[in-house]
Amino acid sequence: MAAASGDALRKELTCVICLDYFKDAVILKCGHNFCHFCISMHWDENGGDYGYQCPQCRTVFNKRTFTKNYLVQNLVECLDSGQSPAKPQKADAKCDQHGKELKLYCQTDRSLICVVCRESRSHRHHEVSSVSEVVGDMKGELKRRLMELRWQKSQCLQVLSADQRSKNDIKVKTQRLKDKIQSDVGVLVQFLLDERDSFLDHLDADEVAAVAALEDNLKEAEAEVAAATQSIAEIHNHINTKTSFESLAETFNEVVHSKPFPDLEPVNYPTEFTDFSGPFQLIMWKKMMHVLHTMPQNLTLDPNTAHPNLTISDFDTKVEEALVRNQEPDLPERFTRFCGVLATAQYCSGQHYWEVDVRDKGVWYLGVTTEGSNRKGFVTLTPSAGYWSLCLQDRLYANGEDGRIPVADYWNSPRVGVYLDYDNGRLSFYDAVTMKKLFLFDTCFDQPVCPFFSPGKYDPNSRLQICHYY
16 A cells, blocks of 8 residues: 555656656646746747647646746655665675675665575565666666756856846946936036036946846856756766766766756846936036026917817916806817817927926826827827826826826925927926926837827816926
């Protein structure tokens, strides 16, 4: 009964792909277990655009996904520990009891025996094989392990290549940002050089952090490649040359029972430094306005686009909800349901910044929209509909593709800054007092865009006003 239970346990702990005990066992979502290497190799050879299939139940998964099965792996280790190999004996030695050549190998006791020992009471019911068969099995196992090591080495080399590309990409982009910083700060007088140094130090720190993370992963991958290369060389030596059984068994135990290689992945470190994508001069202008002469753009509103419930005043810079609906012609460019209005400016390239006074406003919408976006009836404020915007209602939101994205729980700043980098597809919103970035849309503009504004509904005498500084 105990032997049958042991056989059943060994069967449950055997991988159906390699027909050996699990090594680094993983479990799929369907519940079947495999060696990490075996299922990875199987999916490398058989997976593709149509998914990845379980070799046992044929369940198809959309992506390569599995979880380490620590319970199964612990059971395998316990089983291995209960069958620890005996101290290797030289294949050409004589039997201590019978003086015969040790031509047989007892699988049960894991020791070399002679033909007389085979018929003795101590080995009569044991599983016995010839030494040549055992040597062949060991070399076969080493060849399988050699495949694993080669595959692991190829994975490590892919990590090295990806991390090296990321490292180079970071260096190139940080250098471009450094050049931009130098150019923007170069127009300022001497006392603003401290601000330039602050930007450079910040960027250098980000670069050092990024490169340090990549360097650590590169060192680990290089160490694993070196270890795999050494093991491959040792295995080649034993497979291709005649060596003693003791030396072969020692290498066999070291390689086959060694710890599995760690799973290495390329460092997913962002290479876009969005903190440095904003208008450097405008940020510094807020700190030292009397030095910098670059000013925000003085936009004006386009009355021909305004919803009939809106009133435009103060030289076309202020918009508010009217008490009485205006009798305006229904022009093609006019909003008919959404209480919005466009600016007269239209952008198809370059970098642009403007500020809007929102003091005492409980509801507002600000952003840009494409030239051909819908303005009739219900308006969907999503990027796919041609609207990129920030809004204030019960809290501050960005209007994303899948709904509102919370930005801040509380808003008390009197002004909002909007920065459009058309060529790089970025629209940023700032607290225009502190120049703290609130939200960034990273997109690609395929049409000219116009700034748009909305003071919301049911809030008469509450206005939005475009800020003019010159």
